[in-house]
Amino acid sequence: MSEAPLRLYxxxxxxxxxxxxxxxxLQEKQLKFELFAVDLGTGANHExxxxxxxxxxxxxxxAHGDFSLSESTAITEYLDxxxxxxxxxxxxxxxxxxxxxxxxxxxxxxxxxxQERSTEVVFYKKEAxxxxxxxxxxxxxxxxxxxxxxxxxxxxxxxxxxIADTDLAVMLNRLVMNGDNxxxxxASYATRQWERESVQQWAKLSRPPL
Numbered sequence: 001m002s003e004a005p006l007r008l009y010x011x012x013x014x015x016x017x018x019x020x021x022x023x024x025x026l027q028e029k030q031l032k033f034e035l036f037a038v039d040l041g042t043g044a045n046h047e048x049x050x051x052x053x054x055x056x057x058x059x060x061x062x063a064h065g066d067f068s069l070s071e072s073t074a075i076t077e078y079l080d081x082x083x084x085x086x087x088x089x090x091x092x093x094x095x096x097x098x099x100x101x102x103x104x105x106x107x108x109x110x111x112x113x114x115q116e117r118s119t120e121v122v123f124y125k126k127e128a129x130x131x132x133x134x135x136x137x138x139x140x141x142x143x144x145x146x147x148x149x150x151x152x153x154x155x156x157x158x159x160x161x162x163i164a165d166t167d168l169a170v171m172l173n174r175l176v177m178n179g180d181n182x183x184x185x186x187a188s189y190a191t192r193q194w195e196r197e198s199v200q201q202w203a204k205l206s207r208p209p210l
Contacts, residue, residue: 004065006033009050011040011059014205015119017170018072018107019060024166025076027198029086073103076163088163099157099164102149106167112138117174123203124210128178139180142171146186155192169193 008026010019014037026033038044038059045057053068054061061070064082069075077100080089090096112135120126131139146168149157156165172190175182182190193199 006031007036007063008033009036009038009059009061009063012037012208013123013210014202014207015123016059017119017167020170020202021072021163021167022060022062022075023202024198025079025088025163027201028088029079029083031083073100073107090158090160090162095158099162102164103167106171110138110142110171113142113171113174117178119170119174120210121178122170122173123207125177131180139175143183143186146172150185150189154189161196165193166199169199
């Protein structure tokens, strides 16, 4: 099964931070895969075949042979278990759990940031207006958590790089790349993470106009 072909389905703009997370995981594991664009604007993700194979009718979706899986953290955990070389989660149980906690939180909370600083800021350099009061509160919540996890000169969250570093860097870069006031420690961390080769492979993908 591990030798079966891998296919990654992402949004046509390649702006989904969750599709990016899976793409980076595949790159870090040096796995060969095909990348396919799904036009969410035309509802391609709701077409019967895609709906059946994805279950959730969302991107990203990973097809591994006859097995198909959606939801990015489910995919990255599956990849780490199926291809254990070059792990993308911390080896220690507690740190691995913390990485998964951070991933789940970034996907389920901080909605005002995600709404007011969409990834169009990151991948299309689209400027966004000043943050609302609700978004400012979410930013302070984000900064509090990051400050607990990140030492002053840390390059990675948990000593060695893991996939949660990429996810956190995307969230921070929504603010950094818009020119918002981001503490230097956080901005430096996000910039270093963005320079990682696997991340740059995604950042340099050709994107259609908005």
